């Protein structure tokens with residue numbers, strides 16, 4: 203990357219934060235991971251990727267055999283961009299490295315929604331950035347199909363440090379599906395993903411992220427979202443596969459009047475998995491609203507489900523919901539909802555329930571002729587099926603498919 | 614069809630139903646009256662086989678087979694169905710799915726729609742089971758599930774309570790269908806029906822009735838006569854009457 207576009211100040215801050223442990227999540231020794239990756243060739247036709255890779259990507263909602271289903275595609279394997287293409291006028295898809303060179307003004311967006319010195323992970327992403335995607339919809343442009351992005355880790359022991367930037371310009375509409383996955387091997391690795399989202403006035407951004415990691419992976423996404431007047435940000439996060447340690451706490455700021463933010467997450471933690479996942483929304487403008495819903499299932503792993511709503515002005519409205527199911531003796535779910543009202547007239551609420559499946563519900567279904575296992579399966583399936591208002595049908599189908607795939611393993 | 618012999622039922626270690634015996638013949642509808650807390654629901658739940666209702670003495674025979682030890686799902690598969698007085702909310706599970714399951718898992722969208730139409734439940738098919746349902750919707754949802762399941766023996770725990778005048782005739786129609794009331798000779802389905810008000814009896818013909826008091830059966834006879842007597846003398850009248 204040309205050093206001119208890089209802010210010197212950011213670099214200095216990053217240098218200082220090099221050793222700064224994150225406030226949440228296990229500390230990770232960055233030196234245990236390699237920064238050097240083998241190059242992977244660019245593919246004009248992503249359907250030519252190895253079958254196995256395509257299959258793994260497909261499991262995260264990334265479709266490579268039918269370009270007509272997507273308005274754009276970005277694929278990164280390790281440190282190489284292997285495909286990048288926008289399929290509709292007014293949409294841009296490229297590496298953020300390329301984008302920073304092409305658009306000098308982008309430096310105003312760089313590290314604005316996420317602090318460069320938040321912790322050692324943000325610092326590492328600044329000091330050793332390895333691409334990431336830039337996706338932008340020009341003013342008033344509505345993406346017909348979703349844009350997909352996949353960040354794929356194939357090299358053992360590698361640290362992937364991506365920095366993504368997403369801009370939905372005024373009045374635009376974007377649907378993004380991102381899948382993050384590892385090669386189906388006993389993969390060890392570290393994924394650091396910085397994502398900064400800018401939802402401009404009246405724009406709508408639906409962001410669906412499916413994570414398919416591996417039992418030895420460490421994952422540290424760092425996301426910040428800034429939503430302007432009348433903007434809508436809908437996030438769906440699905441992580442149903444084992445991962446050694448995952449910690450993230452995306453933070454959305456409603457800075458414009460009547461902005462709307464929704465976070466839905468569905469988490470399944472098998473044995474050996476630690477997930478510390480939260481969503482934070484700062485309601486900083488009048489009339490802004492948010493809804494944060496988390497569903498968590500443990501089959502033996504640990505889930506910490508956080509939520510934090512801050513009402514800085516009035517009137518604003520926010521609701522936090524967490525439901526957790528413990529399906530194994532060993533697993534645990536810790537729901538930590540926080541509500542912070544800083545002025546009179548904020549309307550913030552939360553509801554949380556953690557436990558096993560109610561015996562009464564199982565018996566009710568059994569009285570209709572379902573076996574015990576069938577009854578449990580129906581309840582778990584219902585629990586996982588995310589029913590999200592306003593989601594385009596195609597994305598909904600995508601989500602449903604991801605959930606169904608994991609159900610088979612779960613039950 | 615159903616024989617209950619010297620049945621004693623415990624809930625949470627407390628004996629609620631004591632040494633009850635009765636039977637229901639093929640094609641017959643038996644009404645069960647009794648004041649609040651007399652053990653009517655307990656008796657029905659025990660017949661259905663819900664594990665919290667423990668049979669400590671006696672036995673239940675269905676179609677000639679002793680089912681006292683059979684788990685609830687196997688009883689359902691044998692042809693017993695129940696309309697719950699207070700069914701639980703099952704979050705996440707849609708009405709459509711539970712109806713499909715009641716149909717034995719057959720993926721027949723058309724049949725589901727058709728049944729839902731009969732129950733006036735079409736708009737509710739995509740809602741979560743019993744979540745936020747009104748009193749009448751709960752009853753119709755229960756009956757919709759039963760119609761999909763189509764049991765030979767139906768336990769109906771207060772199908773008429775909390776149901777308005779328009780809905781009650783619909784509820785009556787559905788019960789009549791479940792009990793094959795349109796057939797005169799070849800009727801094979803039977804039922805046990807609990808009602809406080811007897812309103813449902815204006816829509817559904819019942820053959821016999823009995824009164825449950827203090828966990829035991831006190832009176833047997835014609836449903837209308839017993840209802841009239843309860844209405845005029847209360848259950849205290851039953852307690853002193855030794856009919």
Ligand SMILES: Nc1ncnc2c1ncn2[C@@H]1O[C@H](COP(=O)(O)OP(=O)(O)OP(=O)(O)O)[C@@H](O)[C@H]1O
Nearest residue numbers: 624625629647648649650651652653654655656698
């Ligand atoms: N789970 C339970 N734990 C303790 N007591 C119970 C339980 N279930 C029922 N009982 C008691 O058993 C008795 C009979 O209850 P049941 O529900 O069978 O009465 P009912 O005749 O159906 O009354 P209603 O007309 O009000 O529906 C009541 O005193 C009730 O409190």
Ligand SMILES: [Mg+2]
Nearest residue numbers: 653654655698
């Ligand atoms: Mg009762």
